[in-house]
Amino acid sequence: MNNKPNLPEEVWASRKYHWATRLAWRVNGWMWVAIIISMIADMGIPEEIRKWNIALRIAVAIFPFLASLLWVRNLARWIHGMDELHRRIMLSACLSAAVGTLFVFTFFHVLDKMGICQISSVLDAVWVMDSLLGCFCFYSYQIFRRRYE
Amino acid sequence: MKNKLRELRAAKDWSQSDLADKLDVSRQTINAIETERYDSSLPLAFKVARLFKLKIEDIFELDENE
Numbered sequence: 001m002n003n004k005p006n007l008p009e010e011v012w013a014s015r016k017y018h019w020a021t022r023l024a025w026r027v028n029g030w031m032w033v034a035i036i037i038s039m040i041a042d043m044g045i046p047e048e049i050r051k052w053n054i055a056l057r058i059a060v061a062i063f064p065f066l067a068s069l070l071w072v073r074n075l076a077r078w079i080h081g082m083d084e085l086h087r088r089i090m091l092s093a094c095l096s097a098a099v100g101t102l103f104v105f106t107f108f109h110v111l112d113k114m115g116i117c118q119i120s121s122v123l124d125a126v127w128v129m130d131s132l133l134g135c136f137c138f139y140s141y142q143i144f145r146r147r148y149e
Numbered sequence: 150m151k152n153k154l155r156e157l158r159a160a161k162d163w164s165q166s167d168l169a170d171k172l173d174v175s176r177q178t179i180n181a182i183e184t185e186r187y188d189s190s191l192p193l194a195f196k197v198a199r200l201f202k203l204k205i206e207d208i209f210e211l212d213e214n215e
Contacts, residue, residue, distance in 0.1 A: 084174070084193060085181055085187055147186065148187050
């Protein structure tokens with residue numbers, strides 16, 4: 001039985017560790033699927049999509065959310081397989097990422113409401129949310145892990 | 150929390166990676182415990198004690214300031 005704990009560095013580019021492509025895809029694959037589908041639906045061919053029948057439009061609208069949920073499930077399983085130190089750091093990073101993403105969304109919605117910047121329509125997309133979550137999670141992990149080095 | 154993990158590991162001539170493999174944790178976790186930047190959980194402390202055939206209090210010691 002393989003009891004080797006999961007390491008965050010294995011799925012993120014790192015100088016010290018070999019990047020495991022298959023593992024990275026297994027953990028973050030659904031995030032990339034959600035980002036790409038949402039981005040295409042949001043930016044690529046929105047006018048064309050509006051002409052599709054209702055079932056297809058519902059599928060295109062819902063699919064990024066389902067993919068995001070599957071990503072969160074895979075991420076949770078991966079974190080569950082970590083040892084206690086890395087699990088603690090990753091959970092702090094995930095919490096920080098969720099708060100950071102919420103802050104960015106709220107901040108720009110308030111600015112939009114005040115008529116200062118018209119960006120909230122861009123933020124209303126799954127690919128923006130997933131990208132922000134992923135980036136915040138990565139950078140929060142890099143910051144939090146320094147405490148234990 | 151102070152601990153004697155580094156001395157005990159050295160006495161057995163194990164590397165941090167060897168000890169990490171025996172305890173099913175990462176090398177970074179062993180390093181963080183040895184440098185006293187991280188306090189291990191109770192289950193891990195029990196595993197360490199069992200591995201070295203010692204009591205937990207023989208390995209881990211609460212710092213007076215804590």
